[in-house]
Amino acid sequence: MRILVTGGAGFIGSNLVDRLLADGHEVVVADDLSSGSNRAPRAEFHQIDVRDPALAEAADGAEVICHLAAQISVRASVADPLTDARVNVEGTLNVLEAARAKKVRKVVFASSVARYGRPETIPVPGNTPARPMSPYAASKVSAEAYLSAYRALYGIEYTTLVLSNVFGPRQSPGGEAGVVAIFTDALLGGRPTVLFGDGSQTRDYVYVDDVVDAFTRACGPRGDGEVFNIGTGAQTSDRALHTLIAAAAGVPDEPDLAPARLGDLPAMAVDPRPAFDGLGWRPEHDLASALKLTVDWVRNAQ
Ligand SMILES: NC(=O)c1ccc[n+]([C@@H]2O[C@H](COP(=O)([O-])OP(=O)(O)OC[C@H]3O[C@@H](n4cnc5c(N)ncnc54)[C@H](O)[C@@H]3O)[C@@H](O)[C@H]2O)c1
Structure with a gap:
């Protein structure tokens, strides 16, 4: 399968790229290298901002887009919420526009437990409503909302993976x-x-190989239209x-x-238990x- 990974030069993205290549997939990376620096030699690489309409060229022929490119700092989002929204909201919308233009089947999205704000129940159950308490969390939830809208409008599937503290x-x-x-x-x-x-x-610490495994499973036929917690509990x-x-x-x-x-x-x-059934995934x-x-x-x- 041909898979586009945005943010594929970053921490989680580059580990995902290595795994997808090892599994025999054709991998395309789109990353502006603003924080990431890991370039897999066997992946096609596009140095591009995730907001650039030319992202569609990188999506050409892709069956799935794993969307990880983001402004990832909560503190930076408080200091400069507009930049956070431009990268995380407009960037996700541009990914969806690229998916629409190139008839991509599915987008797998990296959301964050920040979406839960200050939760009442811990471990936070699946299907708990989002209650953002930072611009970063708000931008992730907004991106999730666009995924839902594009599924309804254009049939582009998505799986949202709500990542806890990855290491x-x-x-x-x-x-x-x-x-x-x-x-x-x-x-x-x-x-x-x-x-x-x-x-x-x-905090709930989850190993990057386990997170990557959740992404690879979500690239397949499972988990369409679902939001899964990815942590250990x-x-x-x-x-x-x-x-x-x-x-x-x-x-x-x-x-x-x-x-x-x-x-x-x-x-x-x-x-994380809903992902056990929904994706056949477990933190190993x-x-x-x-x-x-x-x-x-x-x-x-x-
Ligand atoms: N690390 C965690 O514990 C964690 C937890 C929850 C969610 N997430 C999410 O997972 C994803 C990956 O996080 P990470 O920890 O690997 O971060 P990272 O900073 O290592 O990776 C992000 C990548 O995106 C790229 N990028 C940033 N802005 C871009 C832009 N405008 N255009 C193109 N590329 C851009 C960076 O160069 C970098 O390679 C992010 O969406 C993040 O919000 C991470």
Whole structure:
């Protein structure tokens, strides 16, 4: 199958491209290289902004578009909501226009658990309504709404994957949310690490290979018109995560403490079970061994 991956030079996108190539697919990447830098030699590459109408040329002959190109920072979206909306809303609309022009069967979309805002129930059940609390979350939910509209109007199928905290090889330690990458980079580099608050804040960490597996399944016949949580359902505290990464790195587990940051969610995890039935998907990696794989990758890359 010919598959277009937007954001295919980024952390999750480039891991997806490698997997799709290994599975024997023909892969086209569209990425403006604004943050991503991973270029798979065997994929056709278009350096292009996801808002550029010429994106349709990259979509030519594609059966599926995996749409991952995005402005990914919540803080940047608060500071500059218009740029966030231009990339994430207009960009998704342009992907859908390309899909319409080139008769693409389906778009698989990378949404975020940010869509749930401050959820009442954790793990957040599937089919929980969106309640965005940041421009980033609002832009993701808006993009989801356009997917629904284009399915109704033009029969373009979609699957939305609501990703929890993804980690693994190629994640940048420069971002705000890649806590695993930030801790790993600092601990291996012999630099101090900081825990905010009392370290009890929790997140649902899912390994990038498992996320990529969900995308590959959604590229097939399953999950049309559905929204699936992609996480593990388990909560891991910042303190416990630090302990696991320090153990994997073989260094002392001695983070510095700093005051809690205003607005940080105290807890998050999503219930992935609807994706078990809907996509035949399950997260296969346990946290400790996936962290070890990640630490080993960073050590080799440094
Ligand atoms: N990493 C996570 O934990 C996580 C969680 C939830 C959702 N997501 C979503 O998954 C997707 C991939 O995230 P990631 O962590 O791999 O981020 P990333 O920054 O590594 O990848 C994003 C890619 O998009 C490209 N890009 C950005 N703006 C573009 C534009 N205007 N035109 C073309 N390309 C552009 C970047 O160059 C980069 O290669 C994003 O949509 C993100 O919102 C990620």
